[in-house]
Amino acid sequence: MSETPSVGRAWLMAARPQTLPAGAAPVVVGWAVAVVEGVVAIGPAIAALVGALLIQIGTNFANDYFDARHGVDDPDREGFTRVTAGGLIEPRQVATAMAITYALAVVVGLYLVFVGGVPIVLVGLSGIAAGILYTGGPYPYGYYGLGDVFVFLYFGVFAVVGTYYVQAAAIAGAQFPIAPPPGSISTLAIVASLPMAALATAILVVNNVRDRADDRAAGKITLAVRLGDDWARVEYVALVAVAYLVPLGLAIAGALDAVDGVTLAVALPLVTLPGAALLVRTVRRESGERLNDALERTGQLTVVHAITFAVGLALPVVV
Numbered sequence: 001m002s003e004t005p006s007v008g009r010a011w012l013m014a015a016r017p018q019t020l021p022a023g024a025a026p027v028v029v030g031w032a033v034a035v036v037e038g039v040v041a042i043g044p045a046i047a048a049l050v051g052a053l054l055i056q057i058g059t060n061f062a063n064d065y066f067d068a069r070h071g072v073d074d075p076d077r078e079g080f081t082r083v084t085a086g087g088l089i090e091p092r093q094v095a096t097a098m099a100i101t102y103a104l105a106v107v108v109g110l111y112l113v114f115v116g117g118v119p120i121v122l123v124g125l126s127g128i129a130a131g132i133l134y135t136g137g138p139y140p141y142g143y144y145g146l147g148d149v150f151v152f153l154y155f156g157v158f159a160v161v162g163t164y165y166v167q168a169a170a171i172a173g174a175q176f177p178i179a180p181p182p183g184s185i186s187t188l189a190i191v192a193s194l195p196m197a198a199l200a201t202a203i204l205v206v207n208n209v210r211d212r213a214d215d216r217a218a219g220k221i222t223l224a225v226r227l228g229d230d231w232a233r234v235e236y237v238a239l240v241a242v243a244y245l246v247p248l249g250l251a252i253a254g255a256l257d258a259v260d261g262v263t264l265a266v267a268l269p270l271v272t273l274p275g276a277a278l279l280v281r282t283v284r285r286e287s288g289e290r291l292n293d294a295l296e297r298t299g300q301l302t303v304v305h306a307i308t309f310a311v312g313l314a315l316p317v318v319v
Contacts, residue, residue, distance in 0.1 A: 265315055
């Protein structure tokens with residue numbers, strides 16, 4: 001019989017600190033794009049990082065709380081222990097922690113709103129609402145196969161582009177702009193966001209493939225449940241492929257002078273390809289609890305990919 005964790009350990013389990021590096025990864029890439037474009041602003045970049053981590057933690061609390069309320073989690077689930085369903089922390093306390101964490105994200109966001117204006121208000125508030133409604137509310141869209149879209153957009157595209165945007169807006173000197181200032185939206189930032197969006201979604205796919213049988217029995221119809229086991233694994237392979245095709249495409253475009261400021265160094269993430277290939281093999285073949293390791297390793301791959309991608313983007317500019 002496993003030992004009951006301490007209160008502090010239980011809160012760490014609820015916050016899921018192992019997810020935070022993956023939450024920070026797109027901010028790193030957004031900063032690197034700002035280096036390439038010459039619009040680095042340290043204050044907004046740090047605020048974007050803190051805000052992203054707070055939203056990640058708040059969403060973790062929300063998922064733990066609402067999944068338990070909907071009866072999706074139970075002590076026999078194959079994934080990592082959930083504190084609400086496991087009776088480790090009172091549901092009301094988890095809900096309070098969720099509210100406090102999102103409130104702190106709003107406080108940090110006030111500075112970003114001053115810099116980025118209405119676009120940041122829309123993205124920030126919709127991100128918090130999306131985090132709550134993912135498993136909460138009358139229509140938890142994560143239970144209807146839409147969670148992959150949420151993760152792709154908010155933990156990938158919006159995170160990278162938003163990090164770039166607040167820096168570019170700060171350099172432009174605008175205060176609470178109604179619309180994005182000229183030059184604050186970068187095509188390179190949008191393209192560079194795709195690998196991070198793909199890998200963030202791949203983390204969710206592993207989780208949902210592992211839990212597919214339990215989720216289906218509990219009425220949680222994730223995209224993995226809708227696609228079926230084989231096609232859900234194909235989705236994982238496709239997402240990982242995107243993560244490597246984009247840097248390769250940028251490297252070729254940079255070599256042809258089709259993208260300013262980008263060199264062959266942007267293909268640096270390809271050094272992680274052997275590890276990614278092993279992960280793909282694992283996800284294609286393994287099931288159940290044996291995918292827990294693949295889940296953690298996909299998160300680690302996301303971080304290493306982001307670092308090498310950021311270095312490949314920024315190093316030729318700063319050296």
